[in-house]
Amino acid sequence: MTDIGNNPGFNPGPDAKLSEIVRAATPWSSKLRLSSGSTSEIIAAVFLVLLILVALFVNFIPGLVSPKLPYGDFSQLPDWSLNGLLGTDDIGRSIFSRVLYGARTSMTIVAISTTIALVAGLMLGLLAGYYRGYFERAVDLFANALAAMPSTLVVLAFVAVTGPSVVTIIVVLGIFDIGTYARVAKAGVISQSNRDYVLAARAMGATDGRILLREILPNLIPALTAVMPTLMAGLIITEGSLSFLGYGIPAPAPSWGGMIASSTDLLSRFPLLILGPVLAIVITVYAFNTIGDYLAQRLNNREREN
Numbered sequence: 001m002t003d004i005g006n007n008p009g010f011n012p013g014p015d016a017k018l019s020e021i022v023r024a025a026t027p028w029s030s031k032l033r034l035s036s037g038s039t040s041e042i043i044a045a046v047f048l049v050l051l052i053l054v055a056l057f058v059n060f061i062p063g064l065v066s067p068k069l070p071y072g073d074f075s076q077l078p079d080w081s082l083n084g085l086l087g088t089d090d091i092g093r094s095i096f097s098r099v100l101y102g103a104r105t106s107m108t109i110v111a112i113s114t115t116i117a118l119v120a121g122l123m124l125g126l127l128a129g130y131y132r133g134y135f136e137r138a139v140d141l142f143a144n145a146l147a148a149m150p151s152t153l154v155v156l157a158f159v160a161v162t163g164p165s166v167v168t169i170i171v172v173l174g175i176f177d178i179g180t181y182a183r184v185a186k187a188g189v190i191s192q193s194n195r196d197y198v199l200a201a202r203a204m205g206a207t208d209g210r211i212l213l214r215e216i217l218p219n220l221i222p223a224l225t226a227v228m229p230t231l232m233a234g235l236i237i238t239e240g241s242l243s244f245l246g247y248g249i250p251a252p253a254p255s256w257g258g259m260i261a262s263s264t265d266l267l268s269r270f271p272l273l274i275l276g277p278v279l280a281i282v283i284t285v286y287a288f289n290t291i292g293d294y295l296a297q298r299l300n301n302r303e304r305e306n
Contacts, residue, residue: 041294044287051284055107058100065094067101067254076272086276089259090266098254099276105255106284109170110235114228116174118181122224125185126212130193139186143179151176152238159247166249173238177231184227188220222299229292233285240281256281 058064065071065083070092078085086095128139155172162168192198193216201211242248243257251258256277263273 040290044290044294047283047287048291051103051287052107054100055104058104061100064100065097067093067098068252069093071097076270087272089263089273095259095273095276098259099256099280102254102256102259102277103280103284105166105249105253106236106239109166109173109239110232112170113174113177113235114232116171117177117231118224118228120174121178121181121183122185122217122220124178125182125187126189126217128182129186129189130208130212130216136186139182143182146176146179149176152241155238155242156245156247159242164242164247164250169239169242169248173235177235180227180231181224184223185220188223189216192216192219222295222302226292226295226299229288229295233288233292236281236285236288 054061063082070088071083071094072079072088072092074088074090074092075084076087078087083094083097086099089095089098124139124142128136155169155176158172159168189212198211198215201215206215239248239255240257240260243255244261245257246261248257249255251262259277260274263270266273
């Protein structure tokens with residue numbers, strides 16, 4: 001979830017290219033990219049694949065201790081064993097184990113929130129871009145309202161009222177990204193609606209549902225795929241911020257932001273305690289943004305060729 005991913009001033013015309021739509025939806029991603037070489041993109045892709053595998057199979061890593069139980073004495077220095085690679089926290093839990101289990105927490109929240117936002121935003125965008133009129137204005141109003149809200153503060157207020165839980169965080173984060181996906185989908189539909197293949201399908205008597213799902217939707221996938229990694233990076237940051245402020249994943253379940261928050265009192269004497277979760281957040285966000293930039297560039301190059 002990210003405020004800057006929603007651009008209330010963006011209103012593409014029927015001739016807008018999908019690459020322009022993606023750049024308008026995520027204007028900040030290219031500013032966060034550290035390099036553009038193919039090596040960084042490969043490294044980012046490999047890291048994300050490994051992160052997903054860790055999130056799926058962390059329970060099956062041999063010798064990895066529970067992230068909720070003490071492993072040894074408090075130490076910010078590594079002891080060169082699997083569980084001691086990043087030391088232990090103030091109650092003796094393995095920081096390395098908690099970072100890996102925190103990856104599962106973050107990736108689960110990101111995956112489900114993104115699914116909610118993508119499905120809802122895609123449905124709204126398809127209908128708004130195809131039928132226009134009152135429905136388009138209603139969707140634009142909804143997207144503009146989400147863009148105008150200070151999303152982090154709203155999420156904090158909502159979680160404070162309902163109580164922190166995984167379900168609450170997933171639903172609220174998903175809602176705030178619906179507007180961006182709806183804008184991208186709507187703009188894509190508008191740009192595709194008068195193409196020859198759509199006009200030919202209409203002339204052959206194809207129903208609106210078939211035109212939207214079989215003709216237009218496949219051509220929106222590149223734009224949606226390009227914008228998705230950048231929005232997922234925003235979700236990582238927001239979830240970490242919520243956990244850092246005490247409104248995220250309830251303890252003792254591990255989360256990267258919660259690990260940083262629990263170490264703040266000891267930070268002046270033991271600065272290495274936050275090394276693991278900080279690096280996890282920074283590298284993950286960088287990897288998502290790098291992949292997003294790569295996909296956006298591929299989309300831009302494809303449209304130039306066409």
